[in-house]
Amino acid sequence: MAADKKRKHTLASSFKFGFEGIAAAAVKERNVKIHIAISVFVILSGFVFSISKYEWIAIILSIGGMISMEMMNTAIERTVDMYTKEYHPLAKQAKDIAAGAVLVFAISSVIIGFIIFLPRLLAWF
Template sequence: MSSSFRFGFEGIAAAAARERNVQIHCILSVMVLLSGFFFDINKYEWMAVILCIGGMVSLEMMNTAIERTVDMYTEDFHPLAKQAKDIAAGAVLVFAIACVIIGMIIFLPKISAWFS
């Protein structure tokens, strides 16, 4: 296996082992995947779900990388360091909101039909 793949897998393992938010996203992802099987979502819905999960975990890992890089350069409060961290966290939040909306579009009609 090439070094870039190995480093990538090491990064995924480190994030999954140490980052609470990545762990939460992974747990929620398993729940969404199980719901997808339970509600028998179609292939286009699966594509949206997979893109949301992959994008969310990836973006959370990028946020962590930015936070670690900023922390490496300064332990003191600096307005630009705060801005960098806040903007990265905001990007995660925007994507999370979009994923929730996509999940509602996919799953709410199925949940509603299941209770009818």
């Protein structure tokens, strides 16, 4: 396709593609499934412990960010795999760095969860 004949999508089709990507990740990606399951548990815990509006904001940002990071990691892995099936140090580095970004966000999310829920859990015991 020529550079001057770029494909243009409607706003509705852009949303459709986005939802298709979310659905594909939720169905096909083990780690996304794990994050969704943990997210459901965290959301239910938020209701049980009546967390504050600002704590909900932190939880929602953590959940949204975590699932988004996992999806970006998957997109990077798929792109690298499409480019080369052979071992290449830069391909490994790209995949490792993307996985590291997910790990950093996961650790941050767990810390946020501890800050919000640990005092409430300790109060129960």
